[in-house]
Amino acid sequence: MTVQKVLISGASIAGLSTAFWLGKAGWEVTIIERASAFREGGQNVDVRGVARELLQKMGIEEQVRKQTTTEEGTAFVNEKGQIVGAFPVEDSDGLTAEIEILRGDLARIILDALPPGISVRYGEWIEQVTDQHECVEITLHSGQKERYDLLIIAEGVRSKTRDKVFGDRVSRNELGLNMIYGTIEKQAGDDRWWRWYNAAGGRQVSIRPDNKGTMRATLAFKDRERNLAEIPSDQARAQLPDIFIGAGWQDERVVSGFATSKDVYFDYLTQIMMSTWSEGRVCVTGDAAWCVTPIGGGGSSLALIGGYVLAAFLSQSSSNGAEDLQSCLSKYEQWMRPMVDKAQKLPPGAPDLFFPQSKAGVGTVQMVLRIASFGPLRKLFAHIGHVADSKEQLPDIRVAQTTS
Numbered sequence: 001m002t003v004q005k006v007l008i009s010g011a012s013i014a015g016l017s018t019a020f021w022l023g024k025a026g027w028e029v030t031i032i033e034r035a036s037a038f039r040e041g042g043q044n045v046d047v048r049g050v051a052r053e054l055l056q057k058m059g060i061e062e063q064v065r066k067q068t069t070t071e072e073g074t075a076f077v078n079e080k081g082q083i084v085g086a087f088p089v090e091d092s093d094g095l096t097a098e099i100e101i102l103r104g105d106l107a108r109i110i111l112d113a114l115p116p117g118i119s120v121r122y123g124e125w126i127e128q129v130t131d132q133h134e135c136v137e138i139t140l141h142s143g144q145k146e147r148y149d150l151l152i153i154a155e156g157v158r159s160k161t162r163d164k165v166f167g168d169r170v171s172r173n174e175l176g177l178n179m180i181y182g183t184i185e186k187q188a189g190d191d192r193w194w195r196w197y198n199a200a201g202g203r204q205v206s207i208r209p210d211n212k213g214t215m216r217a218t219l220a221f222k223d224r225e226r227n228l229a230e231i232p233s234d235q236a237r238a239q240l241p242d243i244f245i246g247a248g249w250q251d252e253r254v255v256s257g258f259a260t261s262k263d264v265y266f267d268y269l270t271q272i273m274m275s276t277w278s279e280g281r282v283c284v285t286g287d288a289a290w291c292v293t294p295i296g297g298g299g300s301s302l303a304l305i306g307g308y309v310l311a312a313f314l315s316q317s318s319s320n321g322a323e324d325l326q327s328c329l330s331k332y333e334q335w336m337r338p339m340v341d342k343a344q345k346l347p348p349g350a351p352d353l354f355f356p357q358s359k360a361g362v363g364t365v366q367m368v369l370r371i372a373s374f375g376p377l378r379k380l381f382a383h384i385g386h387v388a389d390s391k392e393q394l395p396d397i398r399v400a401q402t403t404s
């Protein structure tokens, strides 16, 4: 195989894991990241299914396990904080997965494990993409024009380069859910459980442990008319008291915590569906290609798996010809599609059923959770966390002699 030159846009879980594996395969890898420095932030993500096996293959399993948030289970509570249903970690992929880790920690571990020779350029992004058949020409924000054999877009759910290249072939399914993540101070009574409270008005408040001596909270609400992720974060923050105070349980604690938290992250849950993940010498991976949202679950696991599968098929290409690349990209897509489709298929009634509007609706959800938390039903219910699994074997990757 001739050494191939690839540009990866986006230095988070998908971009970094693709870079890791293509670097191992002997490709010449450049990563660009729009942010001016490595993005440390982000709250809990989990590693599920086949992605656990990949941590081992990458040689980072031990580091990841050392940095987990050590969460012991998920408990649903009522407005007084009393537990209505508890789901301890009983299998690797339950509501709380065996491996829960902060997004920034996972990304940092992969960044530090990258094979030598991979450059990451921060504060850089793509202005223009021109596929010239024998190469793809990229015009960067800094003004440089560069040529690559392949461009991989891993820019997350709101990827601008994807939209430029694939235009109206990108469809979005907005779920009408705002989810706001942030860090708050630990207080007496906090333990190692993820506590989750449903309030009337389609609202949720949840608080979970981390490994940094703080707690990680989420506020969520259903409202198709209001998208807090598309307005400046200060304005979005200012709306939180209005929406959440009065919800009950620890509403005031989380809202006041978010007023000063340095890493509040707003998301308006949107599934991304694309009829194809590649065109010529450009392809997409991770949330940019198939965002499943936390309702589907397993976004970080799919990003890890997508990075490996893409690199594995690309490592099998015998030349840098456009047809050869296209055949590898089709195999990547064929392998990933069933897993992505499964994660994007929402559970029956979701998301509305999990975000009841009335008090009576909240009562019904609590009753269902109480019943579901008993005996064998508990394991069955926790099965909704089983994503990113496959009966297919992972494709083999051809690792270059010098980097193995």
Ligand SMILES: Cc1cc2nc3c(=O)[nH]c(=O)nc-3n(C[C@H](O)[C@H](O)[C@H](O)COP(=O)(O)OP(=O)(O)OC[C@H]3O[C@@H](n4cnc5c(N)ncnc54)[C@H](O)[C@@H]3O)c2cc1C
Pocket: 009, 010, 011, 012, 013, 014, 015, 032, 033, 034, 035, 039, 040, 041, 042, 043, 044, 045, 103, 124, 125, 126, 154, 155, 156, 157, 158, 159, 160, 161, 181, 265, 285, 286, 287, 288, 294, 299, 300, 303
């Ligand atoms: C800072 C941050 C915090 C997050 N917090 C949470 C959280 O609390 N809970 C949760 O469930 N998920 C969170 N996520 C999303 C989660 O990481 C992803 O759903 C999942 O891991 C898939 O990762 P991804 O690499 O495909 O996308 P992402 O993790 O979204 O990464 C995309 C990367 O591309 C970069 N990028 C975007 N546009 C461009 C561009 N034009 N040019 C170059 N680079 C670009 C972004 O800065 C980012 O680094 C967060 C993501 C980020 C970036």
